[in-house]
Amino acid sequence: MSENNRVNLFSTSLVRGLLAMVIGIPVGMGLVTVVRLLVGLPAWKAEPAWVVGAVFGVVAFMLGTGVMNDWLKWARGEETPEHPIANPNLKGLAKYLSVSFDHKVIGIQYGVTALILFTLAGAYALTFRTELLAPEIQFLQPKNFNTTMSLHGIVMIGAMLIGVGAMSNYLVPLMIGANDMAFPRLNAFAYWVNVPAAVLLTLVWFLGGFDTGWTGYPPLSAKAPLGMQMFFLGVYFIGFSSIFGSLNIIVTIVKMRAKGMSYFRMPIFVWTAFATALIGLTATQLIGLSFQMVMFERLFGMGFFEPSKGGDPILFQHLFWFYSHPAVYVFVLTGLGVISELLPVFVRKPLFGYRWVALSSFGIALVGFLVWAHHMFTSGMAAYLRVPFMYSTLLVAVPTGIKFFSWVATMWEGKMSFETPMLFVLGAISIFLLGGLSGPPNGVVSTDLHLQDTYWIVGHFHATMFGGFVFPFFAAIYYWFPKITGRMYNERLGKIHFYLMLPAFYVQSLGQMQVGLLGMRRRIADYDPALDINLSHQLITLAGFFIGISVLIAFYNFITSLRRGEVAVANPWRSRSPEWQIPSPVPAHNFDQPFEVVGEPYDYGLEGSAYVSFTPSRPSTEVPSGAEPAAAD
Amino acid sequence: MTTHTSTLVEYRRKVAANRLGLWLFILSDTFVFGGLYVSRFYLLGTQERPEVSQLLGFVVTAILLLSSFFMNRAETAMAHGDRKTFLRGTLTTLILGVIFLVGVVGVEWQIAPFGPGDGAAASIFYTMTGFHAFHVLTGVIFLAVVYNNGRKGLYSAERHWAVEACAVYWHFVDVVWIFFYPALYLIGLPVI
Amino acid sequence: GEALAAIDVLNPDLVIVDYDDQALNREEFLARFVGSEKKLRVVLLSLQNPEEAIVYDRRTMAAAQIDRWLEEWPTEEEAEAPPPPSGGGPLSANRLRRNTMKHLIIAGIFVVLVTVLLIVGMDTAGLLPEQASLQAIPIDSMFDLEFKVIYFLFALIVVFMVYSIVVFRRKPGDTSDARHVEGNTKLEVTWTLIPLVTVLTFSFLGAQSLAETQAIGDSVMEVNVIGSQWAWRFEYPDTGIVSNELRLPVGKQALLHLQSTDVIHSFWVPEFRVKQDALPGGEEFIRDLRVTPTKIGEYKVRCAELCGLNHAYMEAPVIVMAEADYKDWEIAESGLSPDPVVRGQKWYENYGCNACHTLDGTIKVGPSWKGLYGSEAKFTDGTTAVADDAYIYESIRNPGAKTVEGFTPGLMPQNIAEKMSDDQISDVIEFIKTLK
Ligand code: HEA
Ligand code: HEA
């Protein structure tokens, strides 16, 4: 390590935020205690103390990082610079551990956080998978199994939301020719709030864990240990991140596109980021609300979902799935955007049916709002709801199918090459297909009566999430690695990663589906040896470990290539997209001069066509792109 | 709130983005209130509601509506460069907002014949009024900031985005109450 | 002049008409538009043939670029044919089409092969557990259909993908692009409509098979199923039996009333396929599930909804028995007499018949049961009937139908029979027969 790489940790926002959090939590607890004393209640009660303490901790964290400084200045009527730069002097690692308003830095912060959480959640998975190697309890008691399993689920989901944030933050401004997001301060806020949220999710372990899975159904969640509250709060704050991040993306896309970039000339990834943001902006509120309602049940004895108080447990499920179904499309739409974005580059052909692919993302997003009750076919909700929700659920297959068929038509008679990003794209398509096709049997009520809450469902959603997020995310990392770092990753290691992960994943997912059909329920620490599924379980576990190993290889690849990789050529994939027409790594203000869109994004094979032009044509009265409004965020 | 060195053209462009952002935020927030609203009818139907003080409900509603009127006046005045009316309107709105808060949290919550744990209707009542009151509170804080900065002379007829934002937000909170008031005070018969 | 004015009114982006068209002056035409700043959508077409407009090309570009683009179309003969595929060598359109057909046919054959292999292979693998209930039959045939469609769609896309990977891969050293194909609206519409029809069919059949699983059987017995953390309890209201095992006679539909005492549980016997959550909250939250076991054997209820610490262990035996064995078990378990007459007397007391009907011939509220069987009853509407099995059954099930002369109609509670099973009523009839 060279001299200037050494980091003074205490000067980084991360450490200052964490220190503030450590102070904030006891302050919040103290406040509760004092108030209780004042109104004559017994001074100490763990639950309210921890909840208020956690909220104070998060606020303290945000204040400690300094991400809100400019807002506070505005409130006092002070002026702030037009182009905010949080810490101009920071270099290297310290820059990434501190508040930055540059969308590229924030994108990378999101991305690394996602990978860390992914590893953590993967380690949880390997832990409980080891327990499931054989029937009977080996080493993980049911209580800890439930906590491990539930945290695996929610941390993975957090990792995906954050990973989606990484891709859209880094790529959208570059692709539309903006110099930053519309609201850089809000952008930084949306990233940083994830950090204390992740801390709360880890605190779960010290407060008794929780045993409800990631879905947190009451009445069970109303009775679970205190860890439940930390889970609710953690998810709630990650939700904040989604909402504000989505808002930012939408405004950026609507208001800051380069000259000439009509909606139907945006890179296809931008379309998916837009559709994703629409879901994130609106539906996320409902998971927050449903979790808050359970929190209030626990804190104030309220009874929304408690039948003995006139409540109804089914209501929770409606509120919860109203978010959590659309959320599954949040996980995958950007991933599908990556697939559509990379395919034409590696096939050297235009994206087949651009408009259809673009609009299908909106089709999926909008229909996705009308299908939530397919998670509740056996829940005992009003019986007449089942058939209408079956119809709406299966309709999603249509726009998704458009994507698949268009991808195949893009590949057909193309001139494909198989660098690592392309391998991951191809893997993603085949796996997402498996996951998608395992959806209709769940969506048909009669067959779902058998499938609900079995490992078939587990197989279904791992395939959709690996195919729709994990594989495309790795494809994106490999593909834009030279853009981000200016260096090439190691192609050989990249291929090893792929060829380990793909078959291992098929074994894992197909194995899960198989045992599920045979009677393996979800969320059990021990299974009946009579089901005769030991061998399958062993294979699933083994496959999980192979996936883990392949991911470690990828990390090794990234870290070594970051320092010692070959210096990348300017446009290694010969892409037409604007971000590849500027130097790598991208300079601080992205585009020295605004570009103009003069053609279609994917006209590969059309001699002499261009997508963007950097030569200034006529002087323009229009405002330059990359404008960066402030205030209101 | 932004620096005055930027040109008016740039300012207008920024405000256009801000305006979109604000409306998206409101759209997002609508989902929370919508969720609560749906929950209220899901649990209580149209026949039941909590036992609440009709007089108080009517009064606070009237006060909130009145406050929206003053907010509107303040904003219009600012748009015409009339700082005095703007300041007076903002202050009046702020005071009415505080009275509303006292009315709901300080009085209605205290005189209600039930606590938050007394059944679904009670839970709904406290949560709906509580969420709304929280928004009123943030609106009041926003108003205080705007008032304070307005006194310092930070806004002009051309540049007063913060005033506009504050007004839109305040009207939004008001509209939410227009939906909440009948749901909590008028529809159905008292059950607790 | 007039034409230009018309264009101004219509405000299209830009239309360039064939060079041969003498009416328009190209220079003047371009001059009007080159100055403008906006993006133009340009279509290059020929109107030579009066029947149709032949579109050569369409683009969106700045006006300044149009000249360069026009140079790509120097002579008329070249403009007639589609643009030469860049890098692909000069292939005539016909040969291209034939080539594509060849590839399509080969890939199509592979799709069929893989689909058949998958269907056969998976069939032998046996994906579902034993089928042991009437409700499982429509469900399994639905599964069967779904799986076949899934195999086909998986084969379709994966085969085409792998075929492209293998056949159309980039040759070493080739840096040219592939043929420029932007899309095909007809194809897009096709692959929107076919899946649409498929899923609508799925939904329709799904709704039908769901209805079949809910069909009411010929004879129905009821069981209250109560889930608690972490055990199942089964109550048989007919006999008052309370058990930790669910015993069911084969071939008879069981109507399960599911409820929970604490959190949500879920009743699932994989061999029966159907599943239903058991909700806490009492009466209002009881949910029903119908199962008609078709195979004698032992299975397990497996709680399918995470319900806390010992969710994994919340299993209970399900024992499906022959009708006769079941009767024996019922009798043994309920402590009832094997003699229907003795049981009938018990029901006479338990259900409160004795409040109105005496056994000694005196009249209380209703007719006495003494000597009732085989007697002739005269009704308020003047008709008569012999009191046989069917008559007595009808009188219990539907007391308001007929009223014997001298008695007030509507006194007997309508709901009394709702609590009684057919078996119990036949016990009561046996009992009445003995009252000579
Ligand atoms: C991450 C992304 C993701 C995606 C994309 C999907 C996609 C789909 N999901 Fe999935 N699902 C989850 C994640 C996802 N799901 C998760 C996490 C859960 C469990 C939550 C929990 O309980 O913890 C779940 C659970 C779940 C259930 C509830 C199961 C249960 O608990 O009983 C259902 C039921 O309908 C369902 C259905 C579907 C359907 C119909 C699709 C469709 O969108 C799929 C559409 C795609 C295709 C069909 C393939 C391509 C199409 C073609 C090739 C065209 C032709 C096709 C046909 C004619 C069929 N999913
Ligand atoms: C992105 C989403 C995602 C991903 C990638 C995964 C990845 C994996 N999942 Fe996950 N899973 C979920 C999302 C995901 N899961 C969700 C939402 C649930 C539902 C939870 C619920 O029911 O509430 C679930 C539930 C779930 C179950 C069902 C649990 C149950 O119902 O009891 C199982 C069981 O096999 C399982 C297994 C695995 C395995 C083996 C992997 C493997 O692919 C993981 C591979 C490992 C890594 C990727 C990490 C690499 C790191 C290392 C090798 C560790 C090194 C560690 C250190 C040095 C500290 N998962």
Ligand code: CUA
């Ligand atoms: Cu009961 Cu799980």
Ligand SMILES: [Cu+2]
């Ligand atoms: Cu869903």
